[in-house]
Amino acid sequence: MNPILSAIGGPNGVVVAALVVAAFVLIALIGTALLIARASRARSAEAARQAARSAEIEARMVELARIQADTAGRIHMLGEALGGRQAELSRMLAERLDAVTHRVGQSMEATTRHTVESLRHLHERLAVIDNAQKNLTDLSTQVTSLREVLANKQARGAFGQGRMEAIVRDGLPKGAFEFQFTLSNRTRPDCAVFLPGDPRPIVIDAKFPLEAVTAFRGAVTEEDRKQAAQRLRQDVLRHVGDIAERYLIPGETQEIALMFVPSESVYAELHDGFDDVIQKAYRSQVVLVSPSLLMLAIQVMQQISKDARMREAAQEIRTEVGHLMGDVDRLRERVLKLQQHFGQATDDVAQVLISADKITKRGGRIEALEFEDAAPRCEARVIPAPIGRKLEAGE
Secondary structure, three states: OOHHHHHHOOOOHHHHHHHHHHHHHHHHHHHHHHHHHHHHHHHHHHHHHHHHHHHHHHHHHHHHHHHHHHHHHHHHHHHHHHHHHHHHHHHHHHHHHHHHHHHHHHHHHHHHHHHHHHHHHHHHHHHHHHHHHHHHHHHHHHHHHHHHHHHOHHHHHHHHHHHHHHHHHHHOOOOOEEEOOOOOOOOOOOEEEEOOOOOOEEEEEOOOOHHHHHHHHOOOOHHHHHHHHHHHHHHHHHHHHHHHHHHOOOOOOOOOEEEEOOOHHHHHHHHHHOHHHHHHHHHOOEEEEOHHHHHHHHHHHHHHHHHHHHHHOHHHHHHHHHHHHHHHHHHHHHHHHHHHHHHHHHHHHHHHHHHHHHHHHHHHHHHOOOOOOOOOOOOOOOOOOOOOOOOOOOO
16 A cells, blocks of 8 residues: 555554644645735735725816816806897897888888789779770670671661761861752762852762672682672772762763762772772772861862952952051051150150259258347248249249
């Protein structure tokens, strides 16, 4: 067996075992002491570290307290500054809001006035538009009635007759014209105008073939237009021939008759597109006239009548001018006599003024005399005025 075990088993084995145990115990104690020492040193180091950390924390806390106090002061100052700034900002905002409110009020007032004015103008224009609409409605009604009139041949003739009569009545005095005048061949023209000094009247016919013009204007194709133009030529020339045959009577009427066209546009269209018709009518001694040309012809006739009346009254005017010259001569003589009277009266007034000036001067010299108070009183001496002496002018 193991020598150790054999040794322990002897009398000295117990001692040895005890020593071994003691050695183990001592080693354990030493290790425990070392562990305790190490733990103590670790605790001391940890305590030192804790103390240093506590000191550092306290220093930091102090620093934090100081920083907090500084921050509180700064926050207080900042609060006061912000309060002042806020008050200033509130004041500025209030002032600007007041200014903006005032401007907005003025702008709204101006806008309101402008709106009211615009609405007033708008109402006025709407009233004008309503009147224009009413006038257009009336005009449409009149145009419709005019179309109905022009569609009827008899009514159309009455329409042309009415326009012609209005122009003649407005331009000529009564007695210078006659409507529906009867000629020797039992024909009755629409109007006969009499010139002074000539018993032959100028005949005016107010009928016009408007159906051909209406067909010509309503033609769509070229063929229809040609047919309508041919019909228009035939109708107008036929009417011209009727006027020349019925109303141009040698020795009884004038050599020229007037055919009244009651529309300026129809007259212009005839002149533009049917010049051959105008020339043939002129060769037939028939002149086509529009309302404006008839008015001009009536004015010429009126002037001729005035000239004729002036020539008839020339002798009477000459006599009246002679009487007027005699009255002027008598007036001149009376004015000359009145001038002489005025001259004599002026001379008399001048002489009277000279005498008055002399009397005034003599009265002044008398007032300039001085009398002493101590002088004895003397009786007043009466100086007799000269008798029979007349004050001459100039003294």
